[in-house]
Amino acid sequence: MSKVLKFVLNGMPVKVVAEPQETLLQVLREKLSLTSPKCGCNHGDCGSCTVILNGKAVKSCMIIALTVEGKSVVTVDGLGTDGKLHPVQQAFHEYGAPQCGYCTPGMVMAATAFLNENPNPSYDEVKDALAGNLCRCGGYQKYVDAVMAVAKGEFGPIPKGSDVDV
Ligand code: FES
Ligand code: FES
Incomplete structure (x- = not known):
């Protein structure tokens, strides 16, 4: 059954409906239109989907989206500050x-x-x-x-x- 998922994405609170089987990568790309994490293999092998979850690098294709409830997710889009690249x-x-x-x-x-x-x-x-x-x-x-x-x-x-x- 779908659920409302709330987490912090690049410093901003977000709310999105997610299905139990959906991965964080799917939710980011398909529901939140954040396409910087890439889907290279969808099996945890290539790292193109890597994001930072509560300070740790994770492969977002291997994370069930609903498990990030209340957590912080950072993509490359959230790194620069004051118009400057990280x-x-x-x-x-x-x-x-x-x-x-x-x-x-x-x-x-x-x-x-x-x-x-x-x-x-x-x-x-x-x-x-x-x-x-x-x-x-x-x-x-x-x-x-x-x-x-x-x-x-x-x-x-x-x-x-x-x-x-x-
Ligand atoms: S898409 Fe290859 S590790 Fe996630
Ligand atoms: S895959 Fe082309 S720059 Fe790494």
């Missing part, structure tokens, strides 16, 4: 990491959640953190280099609250 977004742009861009929103969210928890990672830790996000264009090196640059402060401090626990 440092991870800026770094990906300046390092020329995205090619087709399909994996990029998921990469941004995985990298952001990781840096929020581990602001001083090693190169290998960054590689491990992004290992669940597939890039069909093979841009891994640039993504990892960009995350390392953010960790070294090349793009300024990571804004507090970019993991948005509201």
